[in-house]
Amino acid sequence: MADSRRTPDPPPPAYSGTGRLLAGALRHSAGRISAGFVCGAGSAGVAIALPAVLGHTLDLLLDDAPGQRGAVTLCVLLIVAGVVFDTLETLLGGVTGARTAAWLRRRGVDHLLTLAPHRAAARCTPGDLVTRLTGNVAEASTAPTTAANGLAALCVPLGGLVALALIDLRLLAVFLAGVPLLLWLLRVFVRGSSDSVSHYQRVQAEIATRLVEALGGARSVAAAGGSRRELDRILAPLPELSAQGRRMWQVYGRAMAGTGVLVPLLTTAVLAMGGTRLAQGELSVGELLAASRYAVLAAGLGAAVGALDSLVRSRAAAGRIAELLAVPALCSGDRDLPPGGPGRLELRGVTVVRGGTPVLRGVDLVVPGGSTMAVVGHSGAGKSVLAAVAGRLTDADAGTVLLDGVPLTEIEPELLRREVGYAFERPALFGDTIGEGIGFGPYAPSAVEIEAAAEAAGADTFIRLLPAGYAEPLGTAPLSGGELQRLGLARAFAHAGRLLVLDDATSSLDSVTELRVGRALVRDVRAGTRLLVAHRASSAARADRVVWLAGGRVRAIGTHELLWEDPDYRAVFANPAAANPDAVGRTSGERVDATGPDGDRA
Numbered sequence: 001m002a003d004s005r006r007t008p009d010p011p012p013p014a015y016s017g018t019g020r021l022l023a024g025a026l027r028h029s030a031g032r033i034s035a036g037f038v039c040g041a042g043s044a045g046v047a048i049a050l051p052a053v054l055g056h057t058l059d060l061l062l063d064d065a066p067g068q069r070g071a072v073t074l075c076v077l078l079i080v081a082g083v084v085f086d087t088l089e090t091l092l093g094g095v096t097g098a099r100t101a102a103w104l105r106r107r108g109v110d111h112l113l114t115l116a117p118h119r120a121a122a123r124c125t126p127g128d129l130v131t132r133l134t135g136n137v138a139e140a141s142t143a144p145t146t147a148a149n150g151l152a153a154l155c156v157p158l159g160g161l162v163a164l165a166l167i168d169l170r171l172l173a174v175f176l177a178g179v180p181l182l183l184w185l186l187r188v189f190v191r192g193s194s195d196s197v198s199h200y201q202r203v204q205a206e207i208a209t210r211l212v213e214a215l216g217g218a219r220s221v222a223a224a225g226g227s228r229r230e231l232d233r234i235l236a237p238l239p240e241l242s243a244q245g246r247r248m249w250q251v252y253g254r255a256m257a258g259t260g261v262l263v264p265l266l267t268t269a270v271l272a273m274g275g276t277r278l279a280q281g282e283l284s285v286g287e288l289l290a291a292s293r294y295a296v297l298a299a300g301l302g303a304a305v306g307a308l309d310s311l312v313r314s315r316a317a318a319g320r321i322a323e324l325l326a327v328p329a330l331c332s333g334d335r336d337l338p339p340g341g342p343g344r345l346e347l348r349g350v351t352v353v354r355g356g357t358p359v360l361r362g363v364d365l366v367v368p369g370g371s372t373m374a375v376v377g378h379s380g381a382g383k384s385v386l387a388a389v390a391g392r393l394t395d396a397d398a399g400t401v402l403l404d405g406v407p408l409t410e411i412e413p414e415l416l417r418r419e420v421g422y423a424f425e426r427p428a429l430f431g432d433t434i435g436e437g438i439g440f441g442p443y444a445p446s447a448v449e450i451e452a453a454a455e456a457a458g459a460d461t462f463i464r465l466l467p468a469g470y471a472e473p474l475g476t477a478p479l480s481g482g483e484l485q486r487l488g489l490a491r492a493f494a495h496a497g498r499l500l501v502l503d504d505a506t507s508s509l510d511s512v513t514e515l516r517v518g519r520a521l522v523r524d525v526r527a528g529t530r531l532l533v534a535h536r537a538s539s540a541a542r543a544d545r546v547v548w549l550a551g552g553r554v555r556a557i558g559t560h561e562l563l564w565e566d567p568d569y570r571a572v573f574a575n576p577a578a579a580n581p582d583a584v585g586r587t588s589g590e591r592v593d594a595t596g597p598d599g600d601r602a
Contacts, residue, residue, distance in 0.1 A: 017326060018319040021104075025318075026144045028103045029096045033148045036092040040152025043085035047297060048159035050078050055290030062285060089152075093145040101141035108133050108321055114329040124324060127209030132324055136201065136317040143314035150307040160297030164270070167291050168283065174273045175298055178266045185262070189255035196251060197316045200244040203237050205320075210234040263299040270295035330395060333410035337419060341404030342369020343498030343529035345390055350399035352385050359385045361552040362399070369404070369498075372522070372530035374540040374560070376572055377549035383533045386549065387503040390531050391420035403499060417442045419497035423505035427488025434463055434477060435470035437487060441495040453494035456520035458513045459486040482508040489517060496526040503533045511538065518542050537564075537573040548572070 026033060057071035112129065124132065165172040214221060214230050221230045274291045277283040283291070345367040352360040360382045367373045375383045388394045389401055392408040401408045408416065421441075429437035438450045438459075445453070450470065454460040462483055466472040479487070485508045492500060500521075506514045518539070521530065534540045541560045548555045548569060556563060563569045 018315060018322045021322045021325065022140075022143050022315070022318050025100050025104065025141070026147075029100055029144055032092055032096045032099070033144050036089055036096060036145060037148040037152050039085045039089040039092060040149050041155060043082055043089060044152055044155040044159065046078050046082040046085060047156050048163065050075070050082070051290040051293030051297070052163065053078060054293070055284075055286035055288075057286070058289055059284050059286035089149065093149065096145045097141045100144055101137050104137045104140055104318075104321060105133055108137065108324055111325050111327075111329060115327055125205075125209040125212070127207075127212035128205040129324070130212065131201075131205040131208045132320050135204065136320045139313050139317035140321055141314075142310060143318060146307055146310045146314060150311070153307065157298045160294040160299075163294040164291060164298060167287055167294070168274070168277055170277070171270050171273055171291055171295070174269045175266055175295060178262055178269075182262055182266075185255055185258040189251060192251035193248065193312045194316060196244050196247040197313050198319070200241065200248060201316055201320060203241040203244060206237050207234065207241065210237075266299055267292070267295045330392070331409065332413045332416075334412045335406055335410045337406055337411060337415065337498070338404050341498055343419075344369035344402075344404050345499060345529055345531065346402045346405075347386075347389070348400045348402070350386075350389060350396045350401060352382070352389060352394070353397045354385075359552050360389070360396070363552075363554055365547060365554060365557075367529055367531060368544075369529055370527060371544040372532065372542070374532045374534040374543035374546045375549060376534050376540050376546055376569075377555075378572060381549040382552045383549055384503055387422075387501050387531060387533050391422060391499065391501050392416060393422070414442060418495070420499045420501065421492045421495050421497055423489045423492035423500075423502045425485070425504040425507050427484060427491070427505075429474055429484070429487060429491070432473060433468075433470065434466070434472045434474060434487065437474050438470075438490045438494055440491060443495070445494045450490075450494055452524070454487075454490040456493050456517070456524040457486045457489035458509070458517050458520075459483065459490045462486075480508075482510070482513070485509060486513070486517075493521075493525045496528060498528045499531070500525070500528055501531045504535060505533075506539065507535060514538065535573070540573075 053071065053074055057068070057075055059065075060068045060071050112133075161172060161175070164175060211234050214234055221227055271288075271292050274283060274288045278285070278288050345365075347363050347365040350360055350363040350365075351358055363382075363386065365386075375386055377383050385394070389396055392401065395409065403411065403416075403419070430440045431437045435447070435450055438454060439445050447470075451460060454463055454470075463470055463472070466477060485505060489502075489505055492502070492505070506517060509517065514536070515538070530543075532539060532543060534543070534546075537560070540546050543560065545557060546560050546563055547557050548563060556566075556569075
């Protein structure tokens with residue numbers, strides 16, 4: 001929400017894998033990059049050869065010597081070859097950049113989807129993620145092409161220096177006198193530009209984060225009349241962005257100004273020495289022409305400022321992508337589940353820490369296979385975290401979670417997702433139509449199964465009232481909060497496995513609809529274990545047993561009827577502020593270590 005004023009965590013240190021990421025990008029497009037380098041090297045070869053050929057042709061024309069026509073033809077061929085090489089280099093560079101961007105974006109998205117949600121949220125806000133996977137990827141994708149083209153282009157000034165030495169060593173000595181200053185300018189530029197670019201990209205990400213938050217809470221902002229305040233908050237980092245932008249241009253401008261002054265001076269010095277040598281009869285007119293051209297080519301070291309600027313930006317952007325890839329993914333095994341297992345869920349000493357504070361503290365819990373257990377407690381008691389741990393949407397920091405006796409961390413990921421289904425308070429639907437949104441999951445259910453799931457969730461009636469029914473586009477369907485929640489339930493029912501977790505998934509339903517859904521859950525949905533995060537007493541009453549959380553611990557387990565005798569338990573549903581959420585101990589219901597009806601220890 002926009003009014004949460006969420007501040008993103010400070011950026012982590014630069015990930016050492018930036019170089020490895022760029023090396024991977026190079027390997028991914030090795031063929032195209034190699035072809036681009038060949039074209040760049042060919043263009044460099046033409047640029048080096050052309051001054052010598054032009055100078056020789058000029059001498060032939062001045063002396064009216066034989067071979068003039070062949071020399072002119074060679075000049076034309078070299079010019080055409082240069083145009084062809086440059087065209088192919090540009091074309092290959094565009095294709096390589098697009099393919100590299102797609103590869104980087106795919107890696108980033110694939111890795112993001114393997115992360116536990118809290119890990120991604122702790123490292124990057126939504127706006128920052130969008131910035132990393134769009135703008136930063138676009139900048140980083142130019143690195144392989146820029147590096148290959150830059151390496152090929154480096155042949156031009158080096159070739160110019162060699163050619164100067166071959167024409168006259170004194171010309172080379174005059175030029176080399178200014179090279180140390182030129183290299184110093186380039187070094188200063190790289191240092192200053194790298195720092196300013198990194199800061200600029202991070203400020204961009206902060207603005208994007210604030211904008212995404214504002215869009216998510218647009219109705220609240222409008223209702224509160226806070227549009228102007230929100231706009232000011234979104235644009236608050238603009239002065240820093242402007243300062244970093246000016247700094248970038250100042251660094252770039254100083255480098256260009258320095259090389260812009262130094263390069264002509266070096267070229268003029270070479271021409272002055274060449275003119276002296278011409279007057280002494282030690283150089284021909286053609287050699288002087290070639291020397292002047294080679295001096296310009298050798299001064300191309302100064303033109304490297306542009307390529308260096310692109311590489312600095314690309315590396316800084318790649319570093320931000322590498323930071324995302326450095327977030328540890330959930331590690332999984334390849335074990336199967338026992339065939340026909342009842343869906344017995346067991347938590348052994350589960351502790352989950354968020355921001356240095358334990359959210360769950362040594363939770364021991366058994367949900368017998370085929371039973372329904374409701375999870376109740378005050379806000380902040382750890383209910384949703386327990387639900388996330390139960391199906392491995394997040395990992396416990398300590399302890400073990402088992403499904404039919406197999407630790408979740410050892411189960412093959414695709415199998416786990418087929419056997420554990422979720423429905424949430426605010427579901428996100430994917431697909432083009434209502435039917436596709438319900439069918440979205442680890443496998444594609446049939447149209448009959450989709451309609452049966454929608455009927456069980458109480459959604460079939462309103463879906464059929466839509467103009468196109470199940471083919472109604474999701475983007476245009478006028479859905480209320482309760483209707484959206486029923487579609488989320490339908491999706492979970494359509495993919496129900498041996499464990500179904502409902503995280504407050506009926507909170508927006510009226511009491512009658514909730515009762516119907518509760519009955520359908522038992523009667524019409526695939527048999528299995530149910531774990532329900534409940535905020536209503538009616539939901540808890542329909543469960544076989546209730547686990548009561550307080551302060552991240554299991555306060556008691558029992559039937560709703562037994563626990564209802566405790567006034568603190570009743571206060572969970574009546575007035576959350578009436579009871580102490582950190583109170584942990586015995587109640588008039590079953591104790592924490594009570595034995596369940598099937599003999600399982602709770």
